Amino acid sequence: MLVQQYLPKDLFRGKTVFVTGGGSGINLGVARNFAALGASLAICGRTQEKLDRAAAELAALSAHLGGKVLPVAADVRDYAALEKALGRTEAEVGPVDVLVCGAAGNFLCPAEDLSPNGFKAVIDIDLLGSFNASRAAFEQLKKTRGSILFISAGQSFMPHAFQVHVGAAKAGIDNLMKNLALEWGRYGIRSNTIVPGPIEDTEGMRRLSSPEHDTRAKGAIPLGRYGTVDEIGHAAVFLASPFAAYITGTVLSVDGGSNLIGSALWNQAVESLVPRKGSGKAPPGS
Structure with missing residues (x-):
């Protein structure tokens, strides 16, 4: 359910995200x-073809107010590539008002099997990529007195099995967010984090869930269901809007209360999915 059913349809007219x-x-x-x-x-990512498909969908949504859509390929680990992408954005679309740092990598792996390269890959995509995007966008955000939104995860504040690399990266993102809120508030730049809970119809849930696990998990979540992609979008729109003009340095969990029940169900669900040493399968990132 898209947010225009609840908010003015021109709320972000003339703004660049x-x-x-x-x-x-x-x-x-x-x-x-x-x-x-x-x-x-x-929209920025590593695969131009995927970005082009997404851009066509976005263009259909934003066309009612003349919004533009620019699909620009760049790897967030490459600062120079991000600078170029943001330069194109300012020239062709307009200076950035809202930066959403959402690029992420993840895989399941026991800590004892995780290679240094595997650990580094997630740190580089999630944490270094978030810093790179923020730093490269700073001058534009300073002009617009804009907003940064980081997409984090519950692993940042709660240990999950086979997620030591993700937990370290996401905890770093949340601390990065708070430091930027502290330092860049003087420029009118706000910085906040969204922590999604289990979200239906995403690649992660398709890879990690089963009907049996879904039934147990939904029964344990206080609101009794998984979230939707649009519900994360609603939170992002709110935090970037004038309604949240005095909110910065905040971690907002959008998870139906799932952080309140711990990670035990996750740990049980993924145990059978993870190969161990001696299984004949190489761990990810090796």
Whole structure:
């Protein structure tokens, strides 16, 4: 359910939103909700073909107010590539008002099997990529007195089995967010984090869930269901809007209360999915 049913359809008219990892999943859902409120979008990712498909969908949503959509390929680990992508965005779409740092990498692996390269890959995509995007967008955000949104995860504050690399990366993102809120508030730049809970119809849930696990998990979540991609989009729109003009340095969990029940169900669900040493399968990132 897109957000234009609840908010003015021109709320972000004339605004530019830059989304890393914007070609699919939660990040595309966030972009859709901004587009539905009239924003122009630049979506960034590593695969131009995927970005082009997503851009066609976004253009149809934002066309009612003349919003533009720019699909621009760049790897968030490459600072120079991000600088170039953001330069194109300013020239072709407009200076960035909202930066969404959503690019992420993940795989399941026991800590004892995780290679240094595997650990580094997730740190580089998630944490270094978030810093790179923020730093490269700083001058534009300073001009617009804009907003940064980071997409984090419950692993940042709660240990999950086979997620030591993700937990370290996401905890770093949340601390990065708070430091930027502290330092860049003087420029009118706000910085906040969204922590999604289990979200239906995403690649992660398709890989990790089963009907049996879904039934147990939904029964344990206080609100009794998984979330939707659009519900993360709603939170993003709120935090970037004038309604949240005095909110910065905040971690907002959008998870139906799932952080209140711990990670035991996750740990049980993924135990059988993870190969161990001696299984004949190489662990990811090796």
